[in-house]
Amino acid sequence: xxxxxxxxxxxxxxxxxxxxxxxxxxxxxxxxxxxxxxxxxxxxxxxxxxxxxxxxxxxxxxxxxxxxxxxxxxxxxxxxxxxxxxxxxxxxxx
Amino acid sequence: xxxxxxxxxxxxxxxxxxxxxxxxxxxxxxxxxxxxxxxxxxxxxxxxxxxxxxxxxxxxxxxxxxxxxxxxxxxxxxxxxxxxxxxxxxxxxxxxxxxxxxxxxxxxxxxxxxxxxxxxxxxxxxxxxxxxxxxxxxxxxxxxxxxxxxxxxxxxxxxxxxxxxxxxxxxxxxxxxxxxxxxxxxxxxxxxxxxxxxxxxxxxxxxxxxxxxxxxxxxxxxxxxxxxxxxxxxxxxxxxxxxxxxxxxxxxxxxxxxxxxxxxxxxxxxxxxxxxxxxxxxxxxxxxxxxxxxxxxxxxxxxxxxxxxxxxxxxxxxxxxxxxxxxxxxxxxxxxxxxxxxxxxxxxxxxxxxxxxxxxxxxxxxxxxxxxxxxxx
Numbered sequence: 001x002x003x004x005x006x007x008x009x010x011x012x013x014x015x016x017x018x019x020x021x022x023x024x025x026x027x028x029x030x031x032x033x034x035x036x037x038x039x040x041x042x043x044x045x046x047x048x049x050x051x052x053x054x055x056x057x058x059x060x061x062x063x064x065x066x067x068x069x070x071x072x073x074x075x076x077x078x079x080x081x082x083x084x085x086x087x088x089x090x091x092x093x094x
Numbered sequence: 095x096x097x098x099x100x101x102x103x104x105x106x107x108x109x110x111x112x113x114x115x116x117x118x119x120x121x122x123x124x125x126x127x128x129x130x131x132x133x134x135x136x137x138x139x140x141x142x143x144x145x146x147x148x149x150x151x152x153x154x155x156x157x158x159x160x161x162x163x164x165x166x167x168x169x170x171x172x173x174x175x176x177x178x179x180x181x182x183x184x185x186x187x188x189x190x191x192x193x194x195x196x197x198x199x200x201x202x203x204x205x206x207x208x209x210x211x212x213x214x215x216x217x218x219x220x221x222x223x224x225x226x227x228x229x230x231x232x233x234x235x236x237x238x239x240x241x242x243x244x245x246x247x248x249x250x251x252x253x254x255x256x257x258x259x260x261x262x263x264x265x266x267x268x269x270x271x272x273x274x275x276x277x278x279x280x281x282x283x284x285x286x287x288x289x290x291x292x293x294x295x296x297x298x299x300x301x302x303x304x305x306x307x308x309x310x311x312x313x314x315x316x317x318x319x320x321x322x323x324x325x326x327x328x329x330x331x332x333x334x335x336x337x338x339x340x341x342x343x344x345x346x347x348x349x350x351x352x353x354x355x356x357x358x359x360x361x362x363x364x365x366x367x368x369x370x371x372x373x374x375x376x377x378x379x380x381x382x383x384x385x386x387x388x389x390x391x392x393x394x395x396x397x398x399x400x401x402x403x404x405x406x407x408x409x410x411x412x413x414x415x416x417x418x419x420x421x422x423x424x425x426x427x428x429x430x431x432x433x434x435x436x437x438x439x440x441x442x443x444x445x446x447x448x449x450x451x452x453x454x455x456x457x458x459x460x461x462x463x464x465x466x467x468x469x470x471x
């Protein structure tokens with residue numbers, strides 16, 4: 001139980017950080033599951049800035065194999081992607 | 095405050111540029127073609143792909159050292175700097191997003207210079223608005239078929255590897271195309287007034303058949319990730335190149351104003367000349383510090399590096415135009431002579447305000463960042 005709580009805290013911290021980053025870049029309210037690429041609220045640089053943010057902030061390396069749109073197109077998907085990379089459980093419903 | 099190792103590296107790069115590049119710069123510019131001796135010297139020194147890691151044959155220079163090399167190259171010859179810029183833009187995209195196979199096959203050849211790479215993104219009607227490109231990449235069986243015409247390709251006349259962008263079913267996709275590929279025709283662009291020796295061409299790709307392994311990254315990520323990675327590298331290179339132009343302008347002026355006498359006294363004694371030199375010195379120092387800061391952030395792999403690089407390139411390019419313009423002014427009529435250095439510096443400086451993101455595009459992008467996130471970014 002204690003382990004689960006710690007894992008949940010880590011996932012929640014990642015979620016908070018991603019929300020803050022994406023929110024600042026988009027400068028408008030956005031839900032966790034909104035596809036910001038389809039909404040057209042991100043500019044040309046956002047893709048590599050997001051990659052750089054994920055790598056720098058969460059000490060992970062993103063390779064060509066990770067270039068899948070569904071890894072990066074919403075806050076929820078970014079958090080799930082980071083958690084998979086870090087081997088942390090993440091349940092968006094929690 | 096600058097570490098001794100940086101000073102030593104800069105000194106070595108400066109000696110190379112003075113001996114192997116400077117003597118040929120004016121002739122290359124006049125001919126509209128880089129002298130073969132320069133390419134061979136850059137290749138032999140390992141300066142093509144100098145930022146590439148040692149395990150693929152590069153020099154493994156860190157970002158700041160690489161910037162210093164680029165700066166010294168531009169101080170001597172902006173067309174030679176352009177060679178490094180476009181070659182390394184392609185190298186950076188492959189290093190970052192290429193498959194294991196592409197990295198192991200291509201990067202060592204870029205490091206030795208057996209392949210000279212060019213970046214083919216712009217089209218006649220798709221410049222800053224690269225997403226408006228018309229080139230297509232369609233599947234035919236197992237293969238890909240590339241069709242389109244790319245404009246303003248530096249070293250497009252001679253490159254034997256192109257990184258080309260086109261529309262595929264999945265969106266804009268990046269592919270590597272050998273210069274030997276059937277279906278390629280090159281039209282030299284000889285009317286350019288800046289970086290005249292950079293062997294620019296418009297390149298037509300007609301029914302070029304490619305292996306799916308030629309894709310860099312994944313289909314649909316060509317513009318957002320592969321091109322942007324290359325352009326980020328390009329902006330860093332061009333920013334340092336602009337610093338090199340300011341250094342060259344300043345050096346040309348300080349020599350001239352000590353020698354040239356008017357009203358019975360050297361120009362250097364004139365207060366207005368000193369104002370020019372003071373402004374140039376300030377622009378040189380500020381631009382160098384901004385590029386160096388961007389370099390340190392790149393070495394730290396900091397997310398802020400992308401925007402700081404953009405900011406440094408923007409400022410350095412504007413400063414280079416200002417400094418080169420002042421150099422022409424200080425030299426008077428001599429400043430406009432085709433045989434002199436100041437007019438070449440002014441033509442080359444103007445290029446830095448346009449390539450890898452025009453000043454206006456950078457104002458839009460930087461303005462958006464600083465208005466939403468504040469500064470420091």
